[in-house]
Amino acid sequence: MSEPSVDISLTRVFxxxxxxxxxxAYRRRNDLISPLMFFLMVATLFPLGVSPEPEFLSQVAAGVVWVAALLATLLSMDSLFRSDFDDGSLEQMLLSPQPLALLxxxxxxxxxxxxxxxxxxxxPLLGVMLYLPGEGMSALIFSLLLGTPTLSLIGAIGAALTVGLRKGGVLITLLVLPLYIPVLIFGTGAVQAASTGLPIGGYLAILGAILALGVVxxxxxxxxGLRISVSN
Amino acid sequence: MAKSWKMPKWFYQLGSPRWCYEITGKLLPGFAIVAALLLVVGAVWGLAFAPEDYQQGNSFRIIYVHVPSAVLAQSCYMLMAVAGAISLIWKMKVADMVAKSCAPLGATLAVLALATGAIWGKPTWGTWWVWDARLTSMLILLFLFIGVYSLHHAIDNEINAGKAGAVLSLVGVVNIPIIKYSVEWWNTLHQTSTFKVTEKPAMPADMWIPLLIMVIGFYCFFAVSLMLRTRAEILEREKRSGWVRDLVEAR
Incomplete structure (x- = not known):
């Protein structure tokens, strides 16, 4: 039997x-909808549960959208490695000669x-629903654009550590939420600053720096974490 | 090839649960006596004899519990992360047990620091809690301890539980510098640190010497409880080995 060819460039593996x-993900389109619906519903609960006053909502809009996005990301995190773990393809990834971190x-x-x-x-749709001031809208988009990849990266650590456990879902929130807090602070900070007419460059720079650090x-x-979970 | 670099012998001896059990057995009484002495002297001096603060009156005296527990909670996290790293790199069983024992102790200390801080905040700031940088990052530290603790208990396989806890505590280390420098980076309600390596404390010696005694006393007390926990953990995990059986039969 000939040696299987492992001569694939890292870019190609990626x-x-x-x-x-x-x-x-495309084949399981329905699973993708639920975090988005969750995102919409959480944002709907606030006007109903706290206060429907436009002045109040426009003050808390940034925070509500960010917290909802954070929870929605967290909700979808558990499935990141779950199906690969169940059908054994995760083990194949661990055995492959390519660096696991890249995969x-x-x-x-x-x-x-x-x-x-x-x-x-x-x-932005949620922003409009919650009367977010127009000046804050672009800050909301940019802060989420820089912040949500960090949320996915940090969440992946929790997902990796809990993938082997039967009750991983609750534990993952416990592990990951404290690590999400800095991203949340700077993300909402950017939107608040933009709403009051302050520059947001600094906030976005910090979010970008956290993302750069996270990617590496x-x-x-x-x-x-995956190596530990698979050996369980 | 470069010459392989060796750690000193005692470092490898630490890896033996039996050696660790014996050495902590010898150290334990000493640390316990020193801890009791320092805590009694520090508490009596600090609570009864140290001068009143000219602004805060007697309410400042809670500093003698608040500062040591807050300092120690952070040190405990660092110890947990370092022990976790050692157990990941050198696969040392004892380091893993130390890391596991740190989580509940650290959580207790963080709760103590937050509770005393809240009690101190009420008369001085007029409120139990403010969402300022240092308080929030201390709360995050508590959450991290709880996370590591629950991860340890969620995984049945002890070795894998230790590894998973170590990875999580290493990831959480990013929070430690944020707590440490939060009072200097952000303008907050919380006062800056009492002790700095490079400067003299900004309070009279009658106030800071008992505080220093309390801090050292807390450290010794922490060492005692950590040793007790680790020894219990060693016996639990090594219960099938000969020396633990001999120990139990000798009782």
């Missing part, structure tokens, strides 16, 4: 994994494309 995950990064990018990106696109470091932690 694209193949990304394409595979996007295709899988993980591709999977997270795919996950963000079908969860974080739609959330960001949907966010979190795949390593996720890979370590």
């Amino acid at each position: 694209w193949i994994t990304l394409r595979r995950d996007l295709l899988l 993980v990064l591709a999977k997270v990018v795919a996950h963000w494309t079908v969860s974080g990106l739609p959330l960001t696109i949907l966010a 470091l979190t795949p390593l932690a996720v890979a370590a």
